[in-house]
Amino acid sequence: MEVMARPWSLLLSFALALVAVSVAQAAVVEHTFNVGNMSISRLCKPEKIITAVNGQLPGPTIFASEGDTVVVHMVNESPYNMTIHWHGIFQRGTQWADGPAMVTQCPVQPGGNYTYRFNVTGQEGTLWWHAHNSLHRATVYGALIIKPRGGVAAYPFTKPDEEEVVILGEWWNADVDELHVNATKTGQPAPHADNYTINGKPGASSGCADPNQTHKFELKQNKTYMLRIINAGLNTPLFFKIANHSFNVVAADACYTKPYTSDIVVVSPGQTVDALLIPDADITSISGGRYYMAVIPYNSAVNALNASDLYSLSTGSAIIEYTGGSSTSPPMLPQLPEYNDTATAHRFLSSMTALVPNKVPLNVTTQMFVTVSMGDTFCEPDQNTTCLPDDKGTIFASSMNNASFILPKTTSMLEAMYRKNATGVYTRDFPDTPPIVFDYTADASELNATLKHTFKSTKVRTLKYNETVQMVLQNTRLVSKESHPMHLHGFNFFVLAQDFGNYNETTDPAKFNLVDPQERNTVAVPTGGWAVIRFIADNPGMWFMHCHFDSHLDFGLGMVFEVEDGPTPETKLPPPPSDLPQC
Numbered sequence: 330m331e332v333m334a335r336p337w338s339l340l341l342s343f344a345l346a347l348v349a350v351s352v353a354q355a356a357v358v359e360h361t362f363n364v365g366n367m368s369i370s371r372l373c374k375p376e377k378i379i380t381a382v383n384g385q386l387p388g389p390t391i392f393a394s395e396g397d398t399v400v401v402h403m404v405n406e407s408p409y410n411m412t413i414h415w416h417g418i419f420q421r422g423t424q425w426a427d428g429p430a431m432v433t434q435c436p437v438q439p440g441g442n443y444t445y446r447f448n449v450t451g452q453e454g455t456l457w458w459h460a461h462n463s464l465h466r467a468t469v470y471g472a473l474i475i476k477p478r479g480g481v482a483a484y485p486f487t488k489p490d491e492e493e494v495v496i497l498g499e500w501w502n503a504d505v506d507e508l509h510v511n512a513t514k515t516g517q518p519a520p521h522a523d524n525y526t527i528n529g530k531p532g533a534s535s536g537c538a539d540p541n542q543t544h545k546f547e548l549k550q551n552k553t554y555m556l557r558i559i560n561a562g563l564n565t566p567l568f569f570k571i572a573n574h575s576f577n578v579v580a581a582d583a584c585y586t587k588p589y590t591s592d593i594v595v596v597s598p599g600q601t602v603d604a605l606l607i608p609d610a611d612i613t614s615i616s617g618g619r620y621y622m623a624v625i626p627y628n629s630a631v632n633a634l635n636a637s638d639l640y641s642l643s644t645g646s647a648i649i650e651y652t653g654g655s656s657t658s659p660p661m662l663p664q665l666p667e668y669n670d671t672a673t674a675h676r677f678l679s680s681m682t683a684l685v686p687n688k689v690p691l692n693v694t695t696q697m698f699v700t701v702s703m704g705d706t707f708c709e710p711d712q713n714t715t716c717l718p719d720d721k722g723t724i725f726a727s728s729m730n731n732a733s734f735i736l737p738k739t740t741s742m743l744e745a746m747y748r749k750n751a752t753g754v755y756t757r758d759f760p761d762t763p764p765i766v767f768d769y770t771a772d773a774s775e776l777n778a779t780l781k782h783t784f785k786s787t788k789v790r791t792l793k794y795n796e797t798v799q800m801v802l803q804n805t806r807l808v809s810k811e812s813h814p815m816h817l818h819g820f821n822f823f824v825l826a827q828d829f830g831n832y833n834e835t836t837d838p839a840k841f842n843l844v845d846p847q848e849r850n851t852v853a854v855p856t857g858g859w860a861v862i863r864f865i866a867d868n869p870g871m872w873f874m875h876c877h878f879d880s881h882l883d884f885g886l887g888m889v890f891e892v893e894d895g896p897t898p899e900t901k902l903p904p905p906p907s908d909l910p911q912c
C-alpha cells in the first residue's frame with residue numbers, strides 16, 4: 330500500500346538528499362606534471378638549475394578524497410631519466426603506476442611521458458610523491474593529501490579549522506644527479522645536505538637575510554590547525570619543534586593514531602605525521618605571537634665519523650605569526666634536543682598506537698629475520714669503479730641479510746614477472762635469515778671484515794598471495810649502527826615492537842602489541858636495535874622494500890617482494906598500460 334508523502338517526510342528526504350550531496354562523489358583528480366629545469370637561488374647564492382615539477386619547489390600538492398581516481402600526466406622535460414613514486418599508495422590493480430625505476434617500470438626518458446593512474450581507496454591522511462631514481466627526489470617532491478570521503482566532519486578527532494602542509498626537505502648546493510653518478514662510480518657516499526628546508530625554504534640565518542627564503546605561517550589565535558608534516562629529505566631524520574607550543578599527534582603515515590601529546594615531532598625520511606596545533610599563546614607577551622618552527626637533524630649513527638661529517642648541523646626554520654600579534658622583535662626559537670638524543674627520538678617513535686584496535690593477523694605463514702647493514706663489497710673494475718684508497722680492493726656497500734641490492738639494467742622487474750621470465754633480471758633467493766648468526770650490535774663487530782663483506786645481487790622473496798609475513802628488522806654494528814627508515818611499497822604494516830640490542834626470539838615476542846600497534850609504511854628501526862613488522866601479502870606485484878636514506882639505497886640497502894597472483898581476476902597482476910615506458 331502506498332503511503333502519501335507528507336510534508337515532513339518530503340522534508341526528511343530533502344535533508345537526506347542534502348547529506349548525500351555533501352558526501353562528495355568519487356572524482357577524477359587530474360594533474361599534468363612537467364618535470365624540468367628550474368632556476369632558483371637559495372642561501373644568497375647565485376641562481377642554479379634544479380629539476381622540479383611545474384617550476385615549483387616543493388612541487389604541487391595533490392588533494393584527493395578517499396575513493397577518488399588520481400591521474401597524473403608526467404611529461405619529462407628534464408635531461409634525466411625520471412619516474413615518480415606515490416609514497417604510501419597501495420596501487421591495488423595499478424601496480425604499473427608505483428614508480429620505482431627498474432622495479433615497476435623503466436624510467437621515462439628525456440622528452441618522454443607517462444600517465445600515472447591510481448585510485449586512493451581505503452586510505453586517508455597525509456602521503457606524498459617523489460622521484461624514484463638517482464637522487465632526484467631532493468627537488469622532485471610534493472604532498473599527496475587524501476581527505477575522508479565525508480569531508481572534515483569525518484575526521485576522528487577535534488575538527489581542525491584549517492590545515493597546513495609542512496614539507497621538510499634538504500637543500501643541496503651541489504648537483505644531486507652528479508653526486509649520485511659520482512657515488513656509484515667511487516663507492517663513496519655523497520657528502521651531506523647543506524641545509525634543511527620547510528616548504529622549500531631554509532629560513533633565517535645570519536648570513537642570508539632574504540625574507541623570501543623563510544616560509545611564514547599566519548595563524549589565528551585559538552583556532553585548531555592540522556599540520557601535515559612530511560619528511561621529504563634524502564638522508565636526514567629530523568626533530569621538529571615550535572617554540573612555546575605543543576602538538577596533539579593524530580596520525581602517522583596516513584594511519585590514525587590515538588591522540589598523543591608531545592612538544593616535539595620526530596620524522597624520518599619517508600614518514601609523515603599529522604599533528605593538531607592550537608596557537609593559544611598570549612599575543613601581548615614578550616614574544617607577541619611570533620615563534621620559530623624549527624628542525625634539526627637526528628643523528629642516530631654511531632661510528633667513527635664526527636656528527637658534522639654526516640649531517641649539516643644547521644637549523645631549518647619557518648616563522649609562525651599570530652594574526653594581530655604585537656611583536657616586532659625576532660621570533661622566539663624553540664629549545665631543540667641534542668643532535669644525538671636517541672632517547673627522545675625513540676620515545677616519540679615508539680609511543681604511537683593505532684586509534685582503534687587493529688585486525689593484526691595472528692597466523693604468520695612467513696617468518697623472516699633480516700639484518701639491515703652497512704658494509705663493503707669488491708671493486709668491479711669493469712664498471713670503472715674507483716676504490717677507496719684506505720680499504721684496498723673494496724668499496725662501501727649496504728645490504729639486507731648480506732645481499733647488496735642492485736637494480737636490473739635492461740628490463741623492469743615487474744615486466745619480467747608479468748612475462749614469467751626472470752632470467753637475467755632477478756633471482757628468487759632472497760634469504761629468510763642472515764648467512765651467519767653473530768652478535769649483530771656488539772661494538773667489536775664493526776671491525777670484522779669477514780662479516781662486513783657483501784655481494785651485489787637482485788634477489789626477491791617470492792610470496793604466495795595472502796601470506797602473512799612477519800619480518801624482524803635487525804640493525805647491525807658493521808661499519809655503523811644507525812636508525813634506518815625502512816619503507817615498504819604496496820602495503821602498510823603493523824609495527825609490533827621495537828627496541829635496542831639484538832632481537833631475542835624467545836623473550837621479545839612478549840613485547841608485541843597485537844591489539845593496537847601503529848600502522849605505517851616506513852619504520853625507523855632503532856639504531857643498534859630491531860623492529861618487528863607484520864603484513865598480509867594481499868597485493869600481487871613487485872614491491873620494493875628499502876632504506877629511505879637515498880645514500881643507503883644507492884649502495885644496496887633494499888630487497889623486493891614478488892607477490893604472486895590471487896585466485897580472482899581482481900587479485901591478478903593486470904597487463905601493463907599501453908604507454909608504459911620502455912627501456
Ligand SMILES: *[C@@H]1O[C@H](CO)[C@@H](O)[C@H](O)[C@H]1NC(C)=O
Nearest residue numbers: 355397398421422423447448
Ligand atoms: C578505480 O575507480 C574507478 C571509479 O570508481 C573504477 O571504475 C576503477 O575500476 C577503479 N580501478 C581500480 C584499478 O580499482
Ligand SMILES: *[C@@H]1O[C@H](CO)[C@@H](O)[C@H](O)[C@H]1NC(C)=O
Nearest residue numbers: 402404405440441442443908
Ligand atoms: C607523450 O608521448 C607520446 C608518445 O611519444 C606523444 O605522442 C605525445 O605527444 C606526448 N605527450 C606530451 C604531452 O608530451
Ligand SMILES: *[C@@H]1O[C@H](CO)[C@@H](O)[C@H](O)[C@H]1NC(C)=O
Nearest residue numbers: 503504505506507508510511
Ligand atoms: C664528481 O666528480 C668529479 C670528478 O671527480 C668532480 O670534478 C665533481 O666535482 C664531482 N661532483 C660533485 C657534485 O661532487
Ligand SMILES: *[C@@H]1O[C@H](CO)[C@@H](O)[C@H](O)[C@H]1NC(C)=O
Nearest residue numbers: 523524531532533534641643
Ligand atoms: C646552512 O648551513 C650552514 C652549514 O652547513 C650554516 O653555516 C648556515 O648558517 C646554514 N644556513 C641556514 C639558513 O640555516
Ligand SMILES: *[C@@H]1O[C@H](CO)[C@@H](O)[C@H](O)[C@H]1NC(C)=O
Nearest residue numbers: 370373538539540541542543
Ligand atoms: C622577494 O620576492 C618578491 C616577489 O616574488 C620579489 O619581488 C623580490 O625581488 C624578492 N626579493 C629578493 C631579495 O629576492
Ligand SMILES: *[C@@H]1O[C@H](CO)[C@@H](O)[C@H](O)[C@H]1NC(C)=O
Nearest residue numbers: 549550551552608609610653
Ligand atoms: C584566545 O583565548 C584566550 C584565553 O581564553 C583569550 O584571552 C583570547 O581573547 C582568545 N583570542 C581570540 C582571538 O579569540
Ligand SMILES: *[C@@H]1O[C@H](CO)[C@@H](O)[C@H](O)[C@H]1NC(C)=O
Nearest residue numbers: 631636667668669670671672
Ligand atoms: C651526544 O654527543 C655529545 C658530544 O657531542 C656527547 O657529549 C653526549 O654524550 C652524546 N649523547 C649521547 C646520548 O650519546
Ligand SMILES: *[C@@H]1O[C@H](CO)[C@@H](O)[C@H](O)[C@H]1NC(C)=O
Nearest residue numbers: 691692693694695795796797
Ligand atoms: C594458518 O595458515 C596456514 C597456511 O595458510 C593454514 O594452513 C592454517 O589453516 C592457518 N591456521 C589458522 C589457525 O588459521
Ligand SMILES: *[C@@H]1O[C@H](CO)[C@@H](O)[C@H](O)[C@H]1NC(C)=O
Nearest residue numbers: 514709710711712713714715
Ligand atoms: C670505462 O671507461 C672507459 C674509458 O672511459 C670506457 O670506454 C668504458 O666504456 C667504461 N666502461 C664501463 C663499463 O662503463
Ligand SMILES: *[C@@H]1O[C@H](CO)[C@@H](O)[C@H](O)[C@H]1NC(C)=O
Nearest residue numbers: 740748749750751752753754
Ligand atoms: C628469458 O629471457 C632471457 C634473457 O632475456 C632469454 O634469453 C630467454 O630466451 C627468455 N626465455 C623465454 C622462455 O622467453
Ligand SMILES: *[C@@H]1O[C@H](CO)[C@@H](O)[C@H](O)[C@H]1NC(C)=O
Nearest residue numbers: 765766767776777778779780
Ligand atoms: C668474524 O666473525 C666470524 C663469524 O662470527 C668469526 O668466525 C671470525 O672469527 C670473526 N673474526 C674476527 C677477526 O673477529
Ligand SMILES: *[C@@H]1O[C@H](CO)[C@@H](O)[C@H](O)[C@H]1NC(C)=O
Nearest residue numbers: 410435436438738739911912
Ligand atoms: C636512462 O634509461 C635508459 C632506458 O632504461 C637507459 O638505457 C639509460 O642508461 C638511462 N640513462 C641513465 C643516465 O641512467
